[in-house]
Amino acid sequence: MTGVVSARVPLWRDVRVLKWALQLAVVGLVAALLVWLYGNYVENTAEQNIPTDLGFLDNPANFQITGNPLSQNAPVRDALYEGLLNTLRISVVGVVAATLLGTIIGIARLSKNWLVSKLAAVYVEAVRNVPLALFLVAGLLVVVLGVFPTIQEAWDLGGLVIVSNRGVAVPWFDGAGYGLLMFALVGVVTGLAVARWRRSVSDRTGALARSGLWAGGALLLVMTIGWFAFGYSWTLPELDGRRTVGGMRVDPSFFALFFALVIYTASHIAEIVRGSIQAVPRGQGEAADAVALSGFQRMWYVVLPQAFRIAIPPIGNQYLNLIKNSSLGAAIGYYDITLVAQTTVGNGSPAVPVFTLTMLLYISISLVTSVIVNYANRRMALVER
């Protein structure tokens, strides 16, 4: 006990100094690692005369994307763009289908019908524990090449869909490019506006809102106008000897990827939906019963809206997984960004810039998706005091 109170804390015990020292050490370590990696990279590429810039984007791609009119001589840039579109295509279609299937199975798992709930449980437990890659291989090699018939004996489903091991041909529209997509967008905006108007009318007068019906009607109306304005028409697929004409032919690789992603993701979404429905307080369902809603009404108006509020964040995660998993399509020849990147690297583009670009594209898609999901989550979240 000297009784002397030191006015200054020694440097090595000063919390502020320690904090900054620790941070600088971490940042220094990370920076040193990055510098070392980058130095190696520069050295190795210089040794082998590999360019490190993005100049390769202007070189001709020298490969043909299946089912795409893009010329072989088009620059790599355009090929990557087409690959990005393909990734978006499979993602959008896959997300919609997986959500539908997953929701149905999730609800079925809670069915009071013993058989239905057991079947749904078997589906979920069987699919969840098997690698996605296995479904992908099975989708292509077993379903498309094994089960589907040859083109000579193609299954003709009511003249609408033609199924063979060359792919699945579905009805599609003829017409100019993205015109209809624009009208769909306008239609969605109009629909939302109409829905909002209906809700305000309902709030004022107490009349039934039926905003869903109105919005759907508005969307349909706008799309119909667009359809005729642009002179669109349907074409149905037809067998013409050893190929199909008309409609749109869905490539086997697309079909297999779609099959695998939807089957696999639906099993995960089903579990989320089940958990979310179970998380809705029991009293809600009982109250719906008490005011004599039918089983469907109880689900649709009372339970599901509350369940989806709980389910949005985890389902959003599944969407992100699905988008990232779609890169596996490269393994079975679906020309998404990954396969385009792989092919162009095989044709001599520098690997590191190509894959870095690919990864940045995926990260951007992920970010945009999570922004959308977060927006939906905020909109749906209970407004609390």
Add this chain to the structure above:
Amino acid sequence: MRGGPLRQPSHAHGRPTARVWLRRNLFRTPLDGVLTVVFGAISIWLLYKTLSFIFVTGRWDIIRVNLRLLMIGRFPEVHVLRIAVTMVALAGWVGLLAGFVRGRQVRSGKVPADDRFTLGRAADIAERLWLPAVVILLLLLLSGTPGPWITAGLGVVAAVAGRLIGPALGRQTFGTVATAALFTALGAVPIVLYFYVVTAVGFDDWGGFMLNIFLAVCSIVLCFPLGVLLALGRRSALPLVRVVATAYIELVRGAPLFVLLLLANVALGFFVPDTLAPSTSTRAIVVFTLFTAAYMAEIIRGGLQSVPRGQFEAAKAVGLSPVRQTGYIVLPQALRNVIPAQIGQLISLFKDTTLAGIAMGLFEMLNVSQAITAQEDFRGQGLIGETLTFTALLFWTVAYTMSRESQRLEKRLGVGVR
């Protein structure tokens, strides 16, 4: 209940009769009846198809002939004994650890000390283990050589022996030095076994299901410390550390594993000097580790957030240093709370090891199951269904067993229940 009978059925308390059960569970309403009939027909058809595939139409010769390739790839014949020894030793080690942990739990009063081997416990163990046991038996039957049988038999003996010795080991009190030596020895077992196998054979000849399991186990063990550090970093009060950890986690989570594997396969060589250029298996392990660490960090962060503030404050109040607050008070609770999620991540990593075959050409099981359909004897016979079914069965068994054990653990730990 809507649509149900108004008067209370007289047998409400006993087991319902078959007719009542049917009406309650299958034919509650007309719509329900239709559903039952439709799905009944579908499930009978599926069941018929599955059974006839397994017992009649399936040609399983391809599996029997290639079982070894599917399980251990092109592992050199002379060194297969090492795998057998390793498996027996690991079985004994796991049994020992289980017994040790159980003994400690009994002594600390967490579990009732009924060490008697009752019928109830036997039934419990049977219920937990019957599925993997059946699958292992199936593999043994398919193998047709005595080696795997002997290995499996010795493995079971070693596991049971370890389980019986374990509690005694925990009960004995040795000196500090002896205890430390014992723990070190126990901890060193897997590492010694690892070198025992790896130094003899190297990585390049690993393959089959063994490679899948090996990749998954290595990556999960390696990613765990990194994940903990990243999680702590992301919640750190130091802004620069937080930024670094967050950036890493978000960037890795935004990129697909498949593309990372491709990148590692073609481009990892650019980033390290030639002398360090790793083998393909090592690359796969590096990618799986770095990738899973980001997800693990998010899981552990969830665990950290679930620890009540009071715990931090109490640790501070008794004057623990920040490192000890974290190591002794916060982390143990945080990790315990997210054990099920961690096992879920382990399962998904285990399934993702198949990507190493597709992206890097490693000879793991999915790759083998495709490759063997191109063998001379089996080419062009459409046997991919059989090989994929077999592969799916093994993956499914391991993943399903793990997820069931995780649910059990969740119940036992009483997560969310205090």
